[in-house]
Amino acid sequence: MRELSFESTQSMGQSEFAGWVEKRARSDDHRYELLNGRVVMTPPAGHPHGWIEGRFQRLLGNYAADNRLGEVFGSSQGFELPSGDTGEPDVSFLSGERWSQTTPRLAAS
Numbered sequence: 001m002r003e004l005s006f007e008s009t010q011s012m013g014q015s016e017f018a019g020w021v022e023k024r025a026r027s028d029d030h031r032y033e034l035l036n037g038r039v040v041m042t043p044p045a046g047h048p049h050g051w052i053e054g055r056f057q058r059l060l061g062n063y064a065a066d067n068r069l070g071e072v073f074g075s076s077q078g079f080e081l082p083s084g085d086t087g088e089p090d091v092s093f094l095s096g097e098r099w100s101q102t103t104p105r106l107a108a109s
Contacts, residue, residue: 004043011037014080018105021078031075034086045075045090057091070095 012020017034024032031042045053053075061072073092080086094102 006041007035008039010039012039013037014084014086017086018080031088033078033088034084037084049090053090060091060093064093068096069093070097071099 012034014034017032017039020039021032029044031044033040033042044050057072057074064070064072071094073094075088075090077092078086078088079092
């Protein structure tokens with residue numbers, strides 16, 4: 001059976017989206033991204049996607065750390081893009097130079 005994704009009918013900006021995500025229940029394991037001003041929800045990944053993602057994150061993270069290249073993030077890390085989108089890539093890398101120029105926004109606890 002094919003997993004479904006859902007897209008909102010209401011548009012919003014990045015700051016409104018960030019507030020909306022912070023209000024989600026901790027038990028909500030769906031993935032939300034802001035694409036073209038709309039909230040897109042996708043279900044959690046299954047096998048083998050999650051397995052491949054985990055291996056790739058570990059390999060990339062170890063390589064980046066061993067060579068002091070930058071920081072590696074998992075799939076729950078969102079990025080506000082200049083396009084106005086907010087995405088959650090499966091695995092992401094920020095060079096040390098780029099990381100030093102950012103001011104990370106802490107998640108609500």
